[in-house]
Amino acid sequence: xxxxxxxxxITAYLILAPVAGGLLAGIDRKIxxxxxxxxxxxxxxxxxxxxxxxxxxxxxxxxxxxxxxMCFLLFxxxxxxxxxxxxxxxxxxxxxxxxxxxxxxAAFSSNSPYAQVGAERELLQMMAYEPMxxxxxxxxxxxxxxxxxxDAVTSQVMAIQYLxxxxxxxxxxxxxxxxxxxxxxxxxxxxxxxxxKGLTTEFSGKTMAFIEIAHxxxxxxxxxxxxxxxxxxxxxxxxxAVIVCFAIYFLEILIDNNYxxxxxxxxxxxxxxxxxxxxxxxxxxxxxxx
Amino acid sequence: xxxxxxxxxxxxxxxxxxxxxxxxxLACLTPIYDLERFGIINTGNPxxxxxxxxxxxVNEQNVNVVxxxxxxxxxxxxxxxxxxxxxSGGIFKECYNVMGGIDTVIPVDVYVPGCAARxxxxxxxxxxxxxxxxxxxxxxxxKPAIxxxKPAATVQTEDNEEA
Numbered sequence: 001x002x003x004x005x006x007x008x009x010i011t012a013y014l015i016l017a018p019v020a021g022g023l024l025a026g027i028d029r030k031i032x033x034x035x036x037x038x039x040x041x042x043x044x045x046x047x048x049x050x051x052x053x054x055x056x057x058x059x060x061x062x063x064x065x066x067x068x069x070m071c072f073l074l075f076x077x078x079x080x081x082x083x084x085x086x087x088x089x090x091x092x093x094x095x096x097x098x099x100x101x102x103x104x105x106a107a108f109s110s111n112s113p114y115a116q117v118g119a120e121r122e123l124l125q126m127m128a129y130e131p132m133x134x135x136x137x138x139x140x141x142x143x144x145x146x147x148x149x150x151d152a153v154t155s156q157v158m159a160i161q162y163l164x165x166x167x168x169x170x171x172x173x174x175x176x177x178x179x180x181x182x183x184x185x186x187x188x189x190x191x192x193x194x195x196x197k198g199l200t201t202e203f204s205g206k207t208m209a210f211i212e213i214a215h216x217x218x219x220x221x222x223x224x225x226x227x228x229x230x231x232x233x234x235x236x237x238x239x240x241a242v243i244v245c246f247a248i249y250f251l252e253i254l255i256d257n258n259y260x261x262x263x264x265x266x267x268x269x270x271x272x273x274x275x276x277x278x279x280x281x282x283x284x285x286x287x288x289x290x
Numbered sequence: 291x292x293x294x295x296x297x298x299x300x301x302x303x304x305x306x307x308x309x310x311x312x313x314x315x316l317a318c319l320t321p322i323y324d325l326e327r328f329g330i331i332n333t334g335n336p337x338x339x340x341x342x343x344x345x346x347x348v349n350e351q352n353v354n355v356v357x358x359x360x361x362x363x364x365x366x367x368x369x370x371x372x373x374x375x376x377x378s379g380g381i382f383k384e385c386y387n388v389m390g391g392i393d394t395v396i397p398v399d400v401y402v403p404g405c406a407a408r409x410x411x412x413x414x415x416x417x418x419x420x421x422x423x424x425x426x427x428x429x430x431x432x433k434p435a436i437x438x439x440k441p442a443a444t445v446q447t448e449d450n451e452e453a
Contacts, residue, residue: 029326033324033326033327036321037321038321038324038326038327039324039327040324040326040327041326041327041328041329042327042329045296045297045329048293048296048297048329049297049329051293052292052293052294052296052297052340054293055292055293055294055427056294056340056364056365056366057364057365057366057430058364059337059362059364192331192332192333192334192335192338193332193333193334194334197333197334197335200335200338201335201337202337203337204335204337204338204364205364208338
């Protein structure tokens with residue numbers, strides 16, 4: 001991918017990702033409400049929430065936590081920029097980890113017991129999804145001979161044909177990353193009164209709004225990885241890829257509404273087991289056959 | 291128009307209510323009433339909340355809790371006293387430990403009468419509370435200095451003074 005398309009990719013991501021992410025969150029809330037037999041909030045509700053949080057009085061326990069949250073947002077955006085510029089998938093995954101670490105440090109810095117439990121849970125979640133995320137990158141390397149996102153989407157072969165196990169494993173950890181039940185242990189969309197909202201306990205007003213928008217940026221970028229599995233050089237493949245992205249997101253909403261929250265041990269064990277069985281076996285087969 | 295009217299988040303606290311009003315508050319979140327269609331979320335965190343929904347009266351045990359929750363909420367904020375106990379102490383008014391309605395310790399914006407208050411009345415009260423929020427938001431625009439004068443962590447400052 002040349003410089004022009006990279007710049008177009010980055011610009012489109014910077015401008016469109018929060019809009020698309022917010023809309024997706026709104027549709028998510030509406031569909032969830034309908035699944036629960038409720039009418040649900042307007043589609044634009046996440047944006048109302050976001051702008052409301054911006055105009056609230058700033059309350060902060062210590063100034064440094066705002067700095068860390070800003071770093072979190074910044075590095076999430078940088079992650080997405082690397083990705084949509086067609087950059088190196090390994091770099092993308094490590095930058096994402098760095099961003100998450102900033103969020104954890106922000107929660108730890110407040111010294112609130114709820115925030116600390118939330119931060120610890122977030123660390124456990126990172127431990128849970130990290131192996132599968134790395135295996136995803138390795139899988140794309142084995143298929144395309146390159147870690148570059150640009151090479152994957154212009155490849156001659158459809159990645160999912162060679163990486164069905166990796167795809168399933170990635171969808172599994174997507175539940176953790178999109179903060180959906182059964183693995184929404186540190187920053188759930190629901191259960192606002194419970195410990196699972198712990199990570200955000202000490203964040204309010206603008207800081208909270210930045211976390212929201214970072215979450216939107218992150219979701220779009222994660223769906224971007226799903227897109228990578230389907231899209232290749234064929235003209236029709238991007239259309240199918242976008243449809244698959246929506247289908248996967250709908251599946252996540254369905255899972256979210258159908259499963260009770262599980263303990264962190266199950267989250268950690270199951271995601272490592274999935275990474276080993278689906279991901280690693282897929283890689284082995286690919287290595288010996290391909 | 292201010293966005294606070296479109297996404298009022300609630301924190302619900304049970305003072306010394308008999309749980310009658312609390313059940314009705316939770317009933318508002320069920321599919322029949324579905325408060326979320328107004329963008330209302332029942333948060334458990336005063337730092338995220340815009341509307342403070344109190345049921346039951348204030349007593350000697352919970353007076354500090356009520357004050358702290360109120361002080362931890364960022365401006366603009368509104369207080370809705372749900373049920374007759376929260377309004378005046380109700381049937382428990384003469385109890386040895388009861389101090390009275392919520393307005394004996396924090397300023398209350400909306401009173402929702404009833405024993406127990408019906409979900410329709412509670413929703414009505416919250417919607418009135420949204421109106422109060424809009425007024426307070428407008429007042430914040432007029433004198434933005436209020437935000438500098440009143441430090442955010444009011445609770446902490448008081449603790450420091452005591453220490």
